[in-house]
Amino acid sequence: MSTVTAPTIHCIPVLSDNYVWLIEGDDRATVIIDAGEAGPVIEAIEARGLKPVATLITHHHGDHVQGLAALAQRFPMAVYGPDSCRRVGVETVVGEGDRFSVPGVGEFAVMATPGHTQDHLSYVSGQAIFCGDTLFTGGCGRLFEGTAAQMLHSLDRLAALGDEIGPEATIYCGHEYTTDSLRFAAHAEPDNPDIAARVREVATKRSNGEPTASATMDLEKRTNPFLRVRVPALREAIERYVGECIEDDIEAFAQLRHWKDDFDGLARL
Numbered sequence: 001m002s003t004v005t006a007p008t009i010h011c012i013p014v015l016s017d018n019y020v021w022l023i024e025g026d027d028r029a030t031v032i033i034d035a036g037e038a039g040p041v042i043e044a045i046e047a048r049g050l051k052p053v054a055t056l057i058t059h060h061h062g063d064h065v066q067g068l069a070a071l072a073q074r075f076p077m078a079v080y081g082p083d084s085c086r087r088v089g090v091e092t093v094v095g096e097g098d099r100f101s102v103p104g105v106g107e108f109a110v111m112a113t114p115g116h117t118q119d120h121l122s123y124v125s126g127q128a129i130f131c132g133d134t135l136f137t138g139g140c141g142r143l144f145e146g147t148a149a150q151m152l153h154s155l156d157r158l159a160a161l162g163d164e165i166g167p168e169a170t171i172y173c174g175h176e177y178t179t180d181s182l183r184f185a186a187h188a189e190p191d192n193p194d195i196a197a198r199v200r201e202v203a204t205k206r207s208n209g210e211p212t213a214s215a216t217m218d219l220e221k222r223t224n225p226f227l228r229v230r231v232p233a234l235r236e237a238i239e240r241y242v243g244e245c246i247e248d249d250i251e252a253f254a255q256l257r258h259w260k261d262d263f264d265g266l267a268r269l
């Protein structure tokens with residue numbers, strides 16, 4: 001296992017609402033998670049005197065890869081990611097079950113988490129789970145390429161991994177979507193006090209300009225509807241939305257995702 005005692009994780013805002021995560025290990029050796037834009041990341045790295053040794057890509061969407069070429073040119077380093085991202089600069093293709101070690105930063109395990117896209121990977125290091133656009137704080141990614149069955153399976157596996165890691169297991173996501181996600185969570189589960197408390201906490205953080213795209217898996221399980229399709233109160237709410245009884249967890253998940261998409265559509269009117 002890693003000799004790094006306590007890596008520091010920095011959150012770098014890029015584009016309109018994406019985040020790049022920097023994992024700073026020993027002697028400023030740093031791993032970069034995703035590369036939606038190079039400029040702010042290069043600035044943050046130089047300001048802190050960090051030494052990038054690897055970039056890990058979660059999936060092929062432009063807002064996660066389009067800064068990769070410029071970053072890799074500025075800082076020669078290893079680039080890990082899915083096969084689909086070779087054309088944008090991934091050199092070491094990784095997939096489900098792979099493990100690799102980044103000198104100075106630690107061990108990483110790769111989990112295939114399809115649903116948002118077919119190629120989506122999550123990376124796990126110590127207590128940190130970098131889940132890109134699969135699991136969001138308070139929500140989950142849209143089903144652009146995958147099925148509801150795939151996404152539910154991916155989320156179930158991430159939740160189980162959280163149990164395995166323990167109470168400190170923490171997710172780090174690709175976007176600042178928490179406020180909108182929790183607005184839906186509170187709509188779907190109006191009587192959940194943990195969601196109400198989290199809405200207040202996130203509002204305070206956002207008004208101070210703080211990012212909210214990382215949270216413990218424990219908090220996610222109590223407040224994220226997409227990890228709660230089997231919780232009776234939410235299941236009943238989904239059934240009221242659909243107007244019929246739902247036996248199947250995948251169907252309940254699919255309907256919950258539709259409900260959120262409808263809700264977002266209404267919110268934009």
Ligand SMILES: [Zn+2]
Nearest residue numbers: 059061116133
């Ligand atoms: Zn995406």
